[in-house]
Amino acid sequence: MRSQRFLGYAYLAPYLIGLVIFTAIPFLTSLYLSFTSYDLMSSPQWAGLSNYERLFTRDRTFEKSLSVTLLYVFSTVPLKLAFALFIAAILNYKLKFINIFRTAFYVPSILGGSIAIAVLWRYLFSTEGLVNMAIATLGFAPVDWFGDPANALFTITLLRCWQFGSAMVIFLAALQSIDKSLYEAASIDGAGKVTTFIFVTLPLLTPVIFFNLVMQMVQAFQEFNGPYIITQGGPLKSTYLLPLYIYEEAFKKFNMGYASAIAWVLFAIIMVLTLVAFWSSKKWVYYAGDKRS
Amino acid sequence: MKGIFRSSMIMAGTALGLVATAPTAGASELRMSWWGGESRHVATQKAIAACGAKHGHTVKGEFTGFDGYLEKLTTQMAGKTEADIIQVNWPWLPLFSKDGKGFADLRTLKGIDLSNWSEADLNSASMNGVLQGVSVSTTGRVFFFNTTTLEKAGVAVPTTWDEFFEMTKTVKEKLGPDYYTFNAVKETAHLLTILAVTQATGKDMVDPKTNRVAWTPEELEAGIAFLGKLVQTGAIRSQKQEAADGNVNLFEKPAWSEGKIAGSYEWDSTYSKYADPLKDGQVLKPVPMLKLANAVTDGVYRKPSMVFSVSRNSKDPQAAAQIVNCLLNEPEGIDILGTSRGIPASKAAVARLGKEGEPEVRAANEIAMAASGPTISPFNEHPVIRGLIIDTLEEYAYEQIDEKEAAEQIIEGVNDVLAKFD
Numbered sequence: 245m246r247s248q249r250f251l252g253y254a255y256l257a258p259y260l261i262g263l264v265i266f267t268a269i270p271f272l273t274s275l276y277l278s279f280t281s282y283d284l285m286s287s288p289q290w291a292g293l294s295n296y297e298r299l300f301t302r303d304r305t306f307e308k309s310l311s312v313t314l315l316y317v318f319s320t321v322p323l324k325l326a327f328a329l330f331i332a333a334i335l336n337y338k339l340k341f342i343n344i345f346r347t348a349f350y351v352p353s354i355l356g357g358s359i360a361i362a363v364l365w366r367y368l369f370s371t372e373g374l375v376n377m378a379i380a381t382l383g384f385a386p387v388d389w390f391g392d393p394a395n396a397l398f399t400i401t402l403l404r405c406w407q408f409g410s411a412m413v414i415f416l417a418a419l420q421s422i423d424k425s426l427y428e429a430a431s432i433d434g435a436g437k438v439t440t441f442i443f444v445t446l447p448l449l450t451p452v453i454f455f456n457l458v459m460q461m462v463q464a465f466q467e468f469n470g471p472y473i474i475t476q477g478g479p480l481k482s483t484y485l486l487p488l489y490i491y492e493e494a495f496k497k498f499n500m501g502y503a504s505a506i507a508w509v510l511f512a513i514i515m516v517l518t519l520v521a522f523w524s525s526k527k528w529v530y531y532a533g534d535k536r537s
Numbered sequence: 538m539k540g541i542f543r544s545s546m547i548m549a550g551t552a553l554g555l556v557a558t559a560p561t562a563g564a565s566e567l568r569m570s571w572w573g574g575e576s577r578h579v580a581t582q583k584a585i586a587a588c589g590a591k592h593g594h595t596v597k598g599e600f601t602g603f604d605g606y607l608e609k610l611t612t613q614m615a616g617k618t619e620a621d622i623i624q625v626n627w628p629w630l631p632l633f634s635k636d637g638k639g640f641a642d643l644r645t646l647k648g649i650d651l652s653n654w655s656e657a658d659l660n661s662a663s664m665n666g667v668l669q670g671v672s673v674s675t676t677g678r679v680f681f682f683n684t685t686t687l688e689k690a691g692v693a694v695p696t697t698w699d700e701f702f703e704m705t706k707t708v709k710e711k712l713g714p715d716y717y718t719f720n721a722v723k724e725t726a727h728l729l730t731i732l733a734v735t736q737a738t739g740k741d742m743v744d745p746k747t748n749r750v751a752w753t754p755e756e757l758e759a760g761i762a763f764l765g766k767l768v769q770t771g772a773i774r775s776q777k778q779e780a781a782d783g784n785v786n787l788f789e790k791p792a793w794s795e796g797k798i799a800g801s802y803e804w805d806s807t808y809s810k811y812a813d814p815l816k817d818g819q820v821l822k823p824v825p826m827l828k829l830a831n832a833v834t835d836g837v838y839r840k841p842s843m844v845f846s847v848s849r850n851s852k853d854p855q856a857a858a859q860i861v862n863c864l865l866n867e868p869e870g871i872d873i874l875g876t877s878r879g880i881p882a883s884k885a886a887v888a889r890l891g892k893e894g895e896p897e898v899r900a901a902n903e904i905a906m907a908a909s910g911p912t913i914s915p916f917n918e919h920p921v922i923r924g925l926i927i928d929t930l931e932e933y934a935y936e937q938i939d940e941k942e943a944a945e946q947i948i949e950g951v952n953d954v955l956a957k958f959d
Contacts, residue, residue, distance in 0.1 A: 284615040285633060366783035391781030393935070479780040480935055481928075495608035496920045498632060500615075 278504035288501060295505035306506065308481050309489045313510075316397060316485060317464045320404045325456055328408040329449075332415035333441070346416070353409025362473035365403050366390075393482035396475055400483050403470045411456045418452040419445070450529040458521055465514050486510050563593060565856035570599040570613075571624035572606040574788075574810035577877040584873040588863035594856050596622075604786075607920070614639070621851040622861055624673070627841040628918035630664055637667030640846040641854045644668045648858030653866050653883040662844045670844025671865065674879035677839035677905025678728055679805050680827060681812075685819040686716070686799040698827050705772045708799065719772045720787050720801040722779050726764060727926045728838055729802055731917065734760035735836035735910060736829045743914035748955050750948045757944035761933060763829075765940065774798075776934035788814050805901035806842060806879030812897065823901035826908045837908035840915075842879055876902075916955060925950040 278295055280288035299306050335346050355361050368374050369389035376386040389399045422445065430440045446453075468487040471477055477484035477492075486506060494503035569585055571577070578600050585596040599620055601609065607629065613619040614633055623640070625633065633639040643649055644667075651659065654671060662670045682694055690708040695701040705718040721729045731742060734756055744751035752760075767773045782790070792798045794814045803811060805823065812821040826835040845865065847857045864870035866885040874881075876894030880902040881887055892899070916922060926947055933943040 284611060285635070285639060366785070370783055370785075371778070371781045388777070388781045390783050391777040391779075396780075474783050475780070476784045478931065479777065480931060480937065491608075492924070495611050496924070498611065498920075 274504040274507055277501050278508050280501040281499075282501040282504075283498045284500050285498070291501060295502050296509075298502070299505055299509060305481070305484075305489065309484045309486050310513075312397065312482065312484055313465065313486045316401060316467065316483075317461060319398075320401045320464045320467075321457065321460045323401065324405045324408050324460055325411060325453065327405055328411035328456070329415050329453075331408065332412045332419055333445075335412070335416055336419045346413075350409035350413060353407050353412075359469060359473060362403070362470050365399075365470070366474045369399050390475055391479060393480045396479060396482045400467075400470050400474065403474075404464065404467060411460060414452055414456055415449065418449050422448050447530050451531055454521070454525050454529045458518055461517060461521070462514055465510060565594045565853040567594055567596045567622065567851075567853070567857055567860060568599055568620035569596055569622040569624075569860070570610070570620040572601055572603045573877070574602070574807065575813065576809045580874050580877040584864055584870050585860065587869040587873055588860050588867070591863060591867070591869050592856070592859045594860060596860055602786075617850045619848045619850065621848050621853070621857040623846045623848060625670055625844050625846050626918070627661070627672075627843060628915040630662070630669055630844070631915060632920075634664045634667075634669050637663070637665030637669060638849070639664070640669045641849045641851065641857075642667050642669075643671060643847065643858065646847065646854055646858035648855055648860075649862045650866050650885070653885045658841070658882055661841050670846040671861065672841045672844055672882040673865065674806060674842045674882050674902075675839065675906070676804050676806050676842030676879050676902075677837050677908070678732070678802050679901045679904045680800060680802055680824045681808065681821050681901075682800040682824050683796045683798075683815065683819055684822045685815075686712070686796040689796075690716075694822065694824050695827055696825065698829050701827055702766075702770055702772065705770055709771055714771065715792075715797055717772060717774055717792075717798045718800055719767060720793075720798050721764065721767060721773045722776070722787065723927050724923070725787075725802055726776075726930050727923060729767075730757075730760045730764050730926075730930065731838065732802070732836045733763040733829065735838075736832040736834060739833040739836075739911060741911040741914055741917070742951070743916045743955065745912075745914065748959060750951050750955070752948070754941070754944045754948055757947060758940045761930070761940045761943050764930065765933070768934070776931055787811070804842070804879075805905045806876070806898060808898045808901050809877075809895065821897070823897060823904055825904050834910050835908035837905055837910035838913055838917075839905055839908070839910060840913045841882070916951075916958075919954060921954050922951050925954070 277288060279291060279293070281291045281294075282288035331349055335342065335349065339345065352361075369376075371386065371388070371391075373389075375389070379386060387395060389395050426444050426448075427440060430444050435443065466487055467485055468491065471483040471485055472488055472491070475483045477488045487510075490503045490506050490510070493499045493506065567589075569581075571581055573581070578598075581600065582598050585598055588594075589596040607626070610619065610623065610625070610629075610633075625640075630639075644651070649671060651668075651671070658672045659668060662668060662672050684694060687694060687704070687708070690704075690711045692704045692707050693700075695704050701718065708716050708718050734752055735741065737759060738752060738756050740751040742750060742752060750757075768775045787793050787798070787801060788811050790798065793811075794816050796815065796819050801811065808821070808823065815821060826837060828835065845861045847854050847861065851857050864874060865881065865883045868889060871881070871883075871886045871889045874886075875890065876898040880894070880899060881890065929938075929943050929946050929950070932938045932946075933940065938946065
């Protein structure tokens, strides 16, 4: 019995060791570094709150990067969730070859974070890319997707939205678990498809919407590959998300202390927004057995 | 219990087997990291294999393009996991080794024959009096023109900027508005602006006596306006047009390989990187420095290009030094590397290569070496200063600021960075 208990710890050990080495120690180290001046080559020098003071009072790049990041997150997450839900609802129907469709729609999620897809995106949306060729065949003028600061962030947003597969699969699983008798009852009561979706399906999906909302928001705040490969944060820093700024400060300008401070501000923002999401969930998320239901 | 015992025996047996097949004493497993283009990668892989075989070591190559190399090296240096032999850009020496302790002291390693370098070369690669690398070559920015495109338009290779602007007009009239005679994006735009100011003033950006920007705002303003003129005359694509294509290197652009961008301002040693992608036998030629009408110097941007350093964390620095010596001073390395990193700085390599190697790289290097210009400060390529200038030129290109504001912004920002090194 005792050896059984140790066996459990032994199974846990690889994960715990990984968690401590690759997450906990770097996490706490970056907190310490955020209060230092550290150029990577020499020992960190204690700098108190000066990194944070500079960040909030004198750094216009941080202001710009933060506003771009918030705009990116608040446009990407709702768009992606809406699209994922829309496709999941379609794939929930019993259609011919439905499994092939489900696989096809999920594939972008597997490929989406890769460098190759970012490079492909660059070619698709370049001046003479496939997207502009398609637009031209419809008789419209080509769009400057990356060169115009007003469009560049939107193009990066589209890349993120295109990777809707994982959220879609979760929605699909949730849709399939809804009790069919609820739809029958709604139908008997005379509810149409739209009414049924709004008053039956959506409330029952709220736990999954909440889960996807939090996960997608956290991931969107950490977006790096797309803007780094495609635009390098430009033009005019219109796609300069905070992870890019952290990376440049740390590895191009050798300001690891300052980069750590930005990382911790980003962490605080994600934390606050997640707490807000959890707090607000009491008002709009319905669980089975909930007294309100 | 029996199972555990059996597993232990298998693991012990495997370990014993590995030990038995490990290289014999004296042989080391080394890593070497570098950046470059295709031709350099191929040559260096062959050279490290040949030098490894000669000295009984195994050398594994870790190579990439220039983009991202600094970041990778920074991460490795911070984690003490850098390769045993490292190709380091000369302006990065103060970043990694301000006190001369970033890399192994090459004077303490027996394997390298330092008599192959001049004292000036060795001093330029020393930090705080400690030799941190050996110079691979001296490099400079030179002009490359696609002479096939120019011949198609019936124009001669220009010798001055005035001729260049005349030529641009003719090329666009004869070949079409989608033809450009030059390229200037990001780093190249930065160095072209420096060139224009240096030609007009004879001064490098940084005054070594005061450690501040040597140019007046008016002088820099004229240099930025020169960049603006290149766009207005259609010689180069605007920054907006460049951004619209995404972040693509010049040598990867179809317009370059088709000859629709007919020139650029690049390092002499990178000739092959730009010549290789040209289609249908088009010819790329290095040409002498174009000069402004009011030029007081050629304004060449010339510097030690790169050094080979040995990691101070190397398990076998003596073996690493042997390989460095072989690559730069011994026939096996010299013959294979040729001019893949430009014209070598090592006397042994110069003597052995004679006039061998790529003739165009040699011609480009001769142009860079013959041209006049002030001594270049490594601060021109300090990552913060470079980022500041490129960002400001982008704001100017997008008409967020005018030349005057751009000049003031650059001088103020650069002086702030320089002040930290007082």
